[in-house]
Amino acid sequence: MTNLSSMTSLSNITRSKGDPKVIHSGPRSRGIPESLARGLGWFSLGLGLTELLAPRRITRALGMEGKEALVRVYGAREIGSGILSLSVDKNLGLWSRVAGDGLDIATVMTALRPDNPKRDNVVVALALLLGITAVDLIDAQATAVRHSRGAGRKRSYRDRSGFPRGVQASRGAARDFKTPSDLRHAPPLAAVSKRIPAT
Amino acid sequence: MRALVWHGKEDIRCDTVTDPEIEDGRDVIVKVTSCAICGSDLHLFHNFIPAMLPGDVLGHETMGEVVETGHGLNGKLKKGDRVVVPFTIVCGECDQCKRGYFSVCQKSNRKKYLADKVFGHTTAGLFGYSHLTGGYPGGQAEYLRVPFADSTVQKVPDGIPDEKLLFLSDIFPTGWQAAVQADIQPTDTVAIWGCGPVGQMTIRSAILLGAEQVVAIDHLPERLEMAEAGGAITINFDEENVVERLNELTGGEGPEKCIDCIGMESHVTPSMPDTVYDRAKQILLAESDRPHVLREMIYVCRPGGLISIPGVYGGLADKIPMGAAMNKGLTFRMGQTHVQRWTADLLRRIEEEQIDPSFVITHEVPLDKGPEMYRMFRDKQDSCIKVVLKP
Structure with a gap:
């Protein structure tokens, strides 16, 4: 039973006869926190685009008419977070999502007033926001721990000179090497000085 | 066989793949005894080098034993030879190779049309380093096919551990x-x-x-x-x-x-x-x-x-x-290194104990730990500086 992605299967077809082709995928470098960050990154991009392109739908659903410009700004922010979450700097992206979640919650809370006919929608939106904030927070912490430089042993490499005869004895040990003519540069000052006759 | 395979950004897997096969008379198949993760592999890990495809086998620091030979090697290599495989694939015949500029070999990049478009003129084929440099499968694997093997590999003597010789391949x-x-x-x-x-x-x-x-x-x-x-x-x-x-x-x-x-x-x-x-x-x-x-x-x-x-x-x-x-x-x-220009001289310096390049190895693990080691090396965890993989 194969577990290959369609892209891998497709690229198998393009390979020459003697090149290895993937039969079965094994252990991978990307863990759950990284995969989740990618999912959240794509979610950010989708939500951000929706906020940018259709802010009126969102404000109408939440009874927040008149706040379309603000929703558009939040959409741009969301896209920024998405791009960061999909990049190598995913942790920065995830924390920016957490900060963004805080802003979203604070903004949606303002619509929780008793006279808002869409109050029920606001409650659902707040519940969703709290849920996604929890996911963002957990993933931001998980990726921070997983990629922390502090993980593992602190080792000393003080004895790793690489010179079996010691550093001092090795200084200039390759003087027998003649720099090829195509790689020569300006001569050292001492060599030039010798050629200048004393006045 | 097993090999470390690129599937996308930060997604490297230890996959089961088909064994490589001889395609040309100058090819050999090497049974890999040691290979390493290079700092430049991290550019691939981060997807900063264009023209990678899911399914590409990684690795360009490799050594091992010749187990199969093509018919056009004129006796220069035989089964059982111990070899270091430089990351640059060289024909040994073109004008650039004759000048010692092996990393810009004019013939070894089998996807020359891509390199011509991107760089203006082609450079040498490289192992496991994108389709811009030929899309050749790399050596973080149990077996590696080496094209133009008679001019590409460096034969090394028995009796010196892999760890001292492996880095003649690149670093x-x-x-x-x-x-x-x-x-x-x-x-x-x-x-x-x-x-x-x-x-x-x-x-x-x-x-x-x-x-x-x-x-x-x-x-x-x-x-x-x-x-x-x-x-x-x-x-x-x-x-x-x-x-x-x-x-x-x-x-x-x-x-x-x-x-x-x-x-x-x-x-x-x-x-x-x-x-x-x-x-x-x-x-x-x-x-x-x-x-x-x-x-x-x-x-x-x-x-x-x-x-x-x-x-x-x-x-x-x-x-x-x-x-x-x-x-x-x-x-x-x-420029990329003209590896073959220096290997024989550097091998002598290792034999004469002017230097022991194994000082840089901080981690030595089985091949299937490779994906995890890519991440550890990138994150500089566990004081990691150089990872050697044993297939």
């Missing part, structure tokens, strides 16, 4: 060429940015070639410690101003030779605002490379000095101070 000749092309003189101060594996080899090469002062720049304590053990004066850029310290060490004149062992992924930190700027542009796909080190080298290098660049750059870099470079009359030398 040792790369560090050596970085130092050699700087034409180091006994009065020179050589400043080396980056104390990763290539930086460490460059430091040792500069010491062997007799530089007066070797200065190593990084911010990771364990790497600086290893650099110091190799005879370098160290600068921790988190604690000191690099330009001020280099000027101080050279009587205000600046180092004669500056070597960039970092390449396209300079460290990003708010204390160096240009690195944040570069990272932001890189995320927005407005720039592919982060050239902070180039900027700093050009600024601090002594007028009339030389800048050597073994670090890998992949595409476009922004805000390079060409005015300073031009007015100071700096010489630039760069």
